[in-house]
Amino acid sequence: MEAIFFLLDIIVLYLILLWSLRADFQPPGETPKGVFGYKDNPDEPTVTARVSTRRTPGKRGKDGS
Amino acid sequence: MRDLLMLFALIGMIPMILKKPHIGVLLWAWTALLGPNNLMYGIAGSIRYNLLFAILTFVSMIINREKFKFRMGAITAIMFLFVIVTTISTYTAITDAEVVKSEWEKFLKVVVFFVIVGMVMTTRLRLHSLLLIFCISLGFHGFAEALKFLATGGGHHIFGPGKSIIGDNNHFALAMLMLLPLTIYLFRYSKEKVVRVSLIGLFVLLSIAVIGTLSRGGLLGMLAVGGWALLRSNKKFVAIILLVPLFLGLLALAPDKWFDRMDTIEEADQDRSFMGRVISWKMATAVALDHPFFGGGFHAIQGDLDIWLQYSERIHFLDFIPTREPDTKRAHAAHSIYFQVLGDHGFLGLFLFLLILAGAWLNTFHVMRHTQRKPDLKWAGDMAYAVQLSLVAYCVSGAALSMAYFDLSYGLIAVTIILRRIVNQRLATDNARRSF
Numbered sequence: 001m002e003a004i005f006f007l008l009d010i011i012v013l014y015l016i017l018l019w020s021l022r023a024d025f026q027p028p029g030e031t032p033k034g035v036f037g038y039k040d041n042p043d044e045p046t047v048t049a050r051v052s053t054r055r056t057p058g059k060r061g062k063d064g065s
Numbered sequence: 066m067r068d069l070l071m072l073f074a075l076i077g078m079i080p081m082i083l084k085k086p087h088i089g090v091l092l093w094a095w096t097a098l099l100g101p102n103n104l105m106y107g108i109a110g111s112i113r114y115n116l117l118f119a120i121l122t123f124v125s126m127i128i129n130r131e132k133f134k135f136r137m138g139a140i141t142a143i144m145f146l147f148v149i150v151t152t153i154s155t156y157t158a159i160t161d162a163e164v165v166k167s168e169w170e171k172f173l174k175v176v177v178f179f180v181i182v183g184m185v186m187t188t189r190l191r192l193h194s195l196l197l198i199f200c201i202s203l204g205f206h207g208f209a210e211a212l213k214f215l216a217t218g219g220g221h222h223i224f225g226p227g228k229s230i231i232g233d234n235n236h237f238a239l240a241m242l243m244l245l246p247l248t249i250y251l252f253r254y255s256k257e258k259v260v261r262v263s264l265i266g267l268f269v270l271l272s273i274a275v276i277g278t279l280s281r282g283g284l285l286g287m288l289a290v291g292g293w294a295l296l297r298s299n300k301k302f303v304a305i306i307l308l309v310p311l312f313l314g315l316l317a318l319a320p321d322k323w324f325d326r327m328d329t330i331e332e333a334d335q336d337r338s339f340m341g342r343v344i345s346w347k348m349a350t351a352v353a354l355d356h357p358f359f360g361g362g363f364h365a366i367q368g369d370l371d372i373w374l375q376y377s378e379r380i381h382f383l384d385f386i387p388t389r390e391p392d393t394k395r396a397h398a399a400h401s402i403y404f405q406v407l408g409d410h411g412f413l414g415l416f417l418f419l420l421i422l423a424g425a426w427l428n429t430f431h432v433m434r435h436t437q438r439k440p441d442l443k444w445a446g447d448m449a450y451a452v453q454l455s456l457v458a459y460c461v462s463g464a465a466l467s468m469a470y471f472d473l474s475y476g477l478i479a480v481t482i483i484l485r486r487i488v489n490q491r492l493a494t495d496n497a498r499r500s501f
Binding site for chain 1: 081209
């Protein structure tokens with residue numbers, strides 16, 4: 001059990017390190033993106049990492065595709 | 066398996082540190098608080114990760130193009146004076162036990178970490194990453210122990226990892242309490258749902274871990290943090306609605322033995338464990354009165370049974386606080402961050418230690434006050450508030466625990482210094498713009 005938790009901890013550690021390393025190269029003032037990205041203000045909406053493949057209604061073609 | 070995993074992970078970590086020194090600081094914090102060596106049993110368990118990451122961080126700071134400035138602020142200057150006092154107290158210690166020098170070396174490592182954090186972790190991104198690392202390193206133990214507690218229906222008595230500073234159940238409770246406000250800050254500011262859900266889950270498990278230690282100091286610390294949060298909250302009604310069910314929920318999870326243990330708080334003057342602490346405080350006071358400037362050196366009263374016995378005879382001038390006769394079979398710890406520093410480094414050391422804590426406390430107020438009307442710096446005010454709540458837990462629960470040299474507390478003090486610096490730079494820019 002402890003071994004599984006340790007494995008999880010190292011995976012999360014690695015993700016944080018990679019995110020932090022990548023974000024540190026972003027230009028100053030730009031909010032870091034990625035899974036550990038943070039909000040400028042806590043009232044901003046939360047997002048999910050899922051990538052949507054649905055088209056927005058306004059962008060549909062005339063034939064409805 | 067764990068050893069192989071760690072060795073593979075290490076291979077990937079080294080180039081990251083050399084690319085950016087703040088990655089080294091993050092790993093340094095992770096090893097200092099998690100103690101990965103206690104979790105491995107093969108070849109990887111013998112590697113001194115802390116030293117390795119510290120050296121790699123220094124190398125990275127040298128080869129990196131970014132300029133890392135050392136700034137001597139008030140708290141850093143006091144910290145250096147405190148180091149001088151601890152150094153003198155080490156060389157004038159009342160005992161020549163090996164433990165004095167080894168504790169001094171451990172403390173120096175904490176101070177080096179404090180200085181490097183102040184030099185390297187200078188941006189919001191780096192501070193945010195550091196708080197995440199605090200949560201996954203110390204939080205790892207809380208997470209695992211709370212799950213064991215739940216799996217056994219409250220039968221598992223939670224202790225920290227063996228040989229570490231948080232090995233004792235009370236120490237462990239304090240460490241978990243200090244993490245709680247940080248998890249809430251990270252929860253509020255994290256963008257991704259998966260991270261937010263994980264953080265709120267961690268918050269609940271850490272709270273359960275505090276209950277599972279059966280620590281009375283943990284309960285007092287929890288009440289102090291909750292009370293302070295309520296006092297400072299602009300939305301007191303909402304805070305009550307959130308805090309009360311959380312507290313009642315935790316009480317519902319607590320086993321009967323937890324209630325039996327907490328009942329003894331009212332009878333502290335008859336409680337053997339508490340009165341043992343009072344004896345230790347008397348001992349520390351007696352040592353400090355004998356050595357007012359530099360104290361008796363690290364582990365002044367607990368390092369040597371002869372010293373303990375010697376001072377057992379000399380605490381009778383404090384008999385106006387009634388206690389039983391001190392233990393004659395073994396020396397005990399100071400059981401208070403304040404009396405620990407008093408006994409170890411005298412009144413001068415205690416004065417400097419209190420100044421450091423007060424300075425950090427004032428930093429958090431300064432940051433909170435100056436970011437109230439600056440929406441783009443709201444995060445700094447909220448982070449300062451989270452650190453302030455952690456420091457409340459440290460100062461209240463720490464009053465009955467020997468954790469004066471705890472890495473996390475010095476890390477958080479360094480965070481307050483950086484936050485103040487960020488806010489001051491911004492204020493200076495605003496003033497310059499206005500005058501232009």
